[in-house]
Amino acid sequence: MLLLVALWAFAEATLFFIVADVPIMATGIRHGLRRAMLAACIAALAAALGGLVTLEWAAHFPMASRAAIEGLPGIGGALIDHAVADWHHGGAIAMFAGSFGGVPYKLYAYAAGLEGAGVAGFFLASIAARLPRFALIALVSGLVGPHLRRHLPPRLLWPLFAGCWAAFYATYFLAMAQH
Template sequence: MSAAPPSARPFALPLAAIAAAFAWGFAEATLFFIVADVLLTFIAVALGLRVALRAALAAAIGAACGGLVMWRYGVSDPAAATALLAAVPFVSPAMVATGMAGMAEVNWPLAMLKGSVTGIPYKVYAVAAGKEGLTALLFFGITIPVRLARFALAASVVAAISALLRRRLDLRRRLMLLATFWVLFYGEFWWRWMS
């Protein structure tokens, strides 16, 4: 089998990153508990902001698709869907209660947006949307800009920091610094969770 022509090679990594972002967004919306921001920030450092923003859109669409799975579960068996949320690592009863209450409000899109920056997992909102009887199309449509806002912000901030550090640190060191941040972030989160 022959290798890809040189002109096709530059597109392979960005396309793979975008596909991975879609899959991660879908996974996080269902049962995976590590935010897509982790992958998106690595893409921002390694491949640049333009690719990271495309990946952020893919992750938001993936989240909306995964959200429909959880929405459907919330429609068909709200009690079992809520119990499933409680079994996901790092999802507390308080998070579930806050997300459920937010989706019962008239301004539920604002509750979803607020939840995306305060640590309430999107999957909680998806189950609650089904439980509350919101239409799938409306929920899907609102999800994409709500998820994209946070994903694009995370990618943009990290890309800007990476650009500032580019003269002092090579790519490998910038990636190591980012990995250290995420290890500390989840370590602190785990520590609070276990306390």
């Protein structure tokens, strides 16, 4: 499960569009708090590595990387421009705020690449920006998960889990389409 979390977080920082919160939360539900917190740490590190890929891609191929990112569900030109302006004015603080505000992390990595941000600084800032949200997801799912497992059979728990995420993304994509 931890390898899946790492691959998922890395992919989300590049071109995958479903947040790493999903496998972190599944880890918390299935294995409890300790394992979920480990998953959150692994996800933050893997996301930071994926962010470096996106940063370098944007630095060397700005038009191609923008076109690919803009083609992802829920991401349009206005959101990219917003993240670029955010990064320009706020740097790592803006990236941290975006982590809780619905702005995909990959957009800050893209913006950092356009501005020629340093790799080491961006890597460390990425961990600082990603870990708090991942840890919050791990904390909640790790504490609530054991109770859910005791009261819901797996044949109900996991479809409910998937349904909640499907509803979240339907709402998110609908909201992003209106921007």
